[in-house]
Amino acid sequence: MVATHAERPHALLSASAAHRWLACPPSARLCEQFPDTTSEYAAEGTLAHELAELKLRKALKLGNLNAREFNKRRKEIESHPLYSAEMDTYTDSYVDYVLGIVHSYRVPPYVTVEKQIDYSAYAPEGFGTGDCIVIGGETLHIIDLKYGKGVRVSGEGNPQMRLYALGALQEYGFLYPITEIHTAIVQPRLESISEETISVDELLAWGESIKPIAEMAYRGEGEFNAGEHCRFCRAKSVCRARSEQYLALEAFGQAKPPLITDSEVGEILRRAKALAEWVTDLEEYALQQCLAGNQIPGWKAVEGRGSRQYVDLDAAFKALIDAGIDEAVLYERKPLTVAQLEKVLGKAQYRQLLEEPGLVRKEPGKPTLVPESDKRPAITAKITAQEAFGGDER
Known part of the structure; x- marks a missing residue:
């Protein structure tokens, strides 16, 4: 492990942002105008990846990782403020998935x-780092760990995974006589493993189809397009295309009938x-701008409500x-919740x-x-809205 995960360079057309620049090509260059900030959640994910990598290298005897080096690196990770016991459990789930694939082959895979x-x-100057690549028989496996728990990521048609697969296939x-591509996104905190299996021909055809879009993105050309892909765009706060999309809600006020239709309800929601x-x-x-001394007309930054803390709890x-x-x-004594007990005991003992x-x-x-794209099955006539949200019937 030469460089830590946080120190690695990133491409303009990064695979992790492919869902954005494929949908909104000029956003790639637009984001260059904004600093590449990070968050505690991102730092936690980076630490989890380092722990998972360490475990896999030990389990698969990859590189020159002896017991002394493993223990030293492990202690460094455990001393990090963002480390937790549950991180160990969740990264074990990812490692177990990878080992399950590796051990499914009679002949040890690459x-x-x-x-x-x-x-x-x-994609011009495109590169990235794949969490794990396994090649066994005629199958190329691309496996990605996602430690976040906010959004469930689908592996079906996932551009990040397909770009990694294209690069791995080229190398x-x-x-190897690869004929099949199997990709998997492992999200242990959501108990989700989303997979896709496609042929090499399908992958190559997809790669050719995105070439023109990637070229436009690299040059900063194409049409701005707002949507769900804006979520991790650095320009999302002040992007004009995004603002025009949402301000278009005013158009619904011009409707003639006194009641809006169910179709309009769905669109407005x-x-x-x-x-x-x-x-x-x-x-x-706006808060960042005000704190930096810039003016946002009609707004200002103030100190929020404070809190009281013990100087020394024991004292x-x-x-x-x-x-x-x-x-x-x-002291307040209360039982742990079921979810808390599962974390303490571990899934097997629980x-x-x-x-x-x-x-x-x-x-x-x-x-x-939820949006119709949600994977959960729809329910109808289970209970009334009154029962779900409370309130007395009149």
């Missing part, structure tokens, strides 16, 4: 982890959901106990001690409205 992949034949295709996200992005941008409680306060008053004996039950969730 395996490499954190491999830099060049797909510049399809290894003359060495679709736009309003994205509008709420855009407003949040605008607020974050504070000792003072209370010495003053005659009953120690039992100072199932053995609680789930299998029937000591826990899964309650159905309340009905919730």
